[in-house]
Amino acid sequence: MSTPTPQWIAAAYYGSGSVSTQPDPVRALDTFRVGLAYIRQHRLPFFEATFARHAVGLEAVHGDLDQALTLFTTSINSFHQAGNPADLAVTFAYLAVFFDRINRPQIVATLYGTTIHHPSTNLIIGFVAAVDHVRNTLGTETFDRCVAIGAAMDTTEAVHYAHAQIEAARFDVAPSP
Numbered sequence: 001m002s003t004p005t006p007q008w009i010a011a012a013y014y015g016s017g018s019v020s021t022q023p024d025p026v027r028a029l030d031t032f033r034v035g036l037a038y039i040r041q042h043r044l045p046f047f048e049a050t051f052a053r054h055a056v057g058l059e060a061v062h063g064d065l066d067q068a069l070t071l072f073t074t075s076i077n078s079f080h081q082a083g084n085p086a087d088l089a090v091t092f093a094y095l096a097v098f099f100d101r102i103n104r105p106q107i108v109a110t111l112y113g114t115t116i117h118h119p120s121t122n123l124i125i126g127f128v129a130a131v132d133h134v135r136n137t138l139g140t141e142t143f144d145r146c147v148a149i150g151a152a153m154d155t156t157e158a159v160h161y162a163h164a165q166i167e168a169a170r171f172d173v174a175p176s177p
Contacts, residue, residue, distance in 0.1 A: 049078030113150020
């Protein structure tokens with residue numbers, strides 16, 4: 001009998017977490033946390049980026065908001081370094097949903113602008129609703145201006161923008177002393 005490779009074990013954690021997301025999001029989050037620890041121990045950067053992107057929504061709703069921001073940073077850095085703009089856009093879509101939850105509508109609209117060339121982002125749970133909510137909140141003129149700013153960014157500029165917004169949000173989500 002052969003020994004399973006770390007990639008297969010990581011895939012099993014991913015599958016288990018993914019299957020649990022809808023019926024038991026807390027269990028899914030626990031599975032993704034254990035999987036992330038395993039992946040980091042075995043230095044599997046692609047899996048780390050993918051796990052981070054999927055765990056972040058669960059972390060934002062059912063876990064630690066500061067940890068969610070750390071996972072966004074991990075996912076953004078990994079996909080950017082890998083030259084993977086499609087997965088990076090998906091991460092930006094998840095980040096937009098997060099910023100809608102903490103009431104940062106201009107950031108949501110700008111991040112939406114960074115994703116408009118990747119229609120698969122519209123499949124992200126909550127993304128279309130977040131964009132519609134922000135469009136109604138900001139009004140058409142402000143919304144369109146923010147979207148245009150995001151759409152004009154190249155990938156590196158979008159990454160820097162996302163990092164700046166993540167760092168600023170850390171102060172908003174940090175627990176009070």
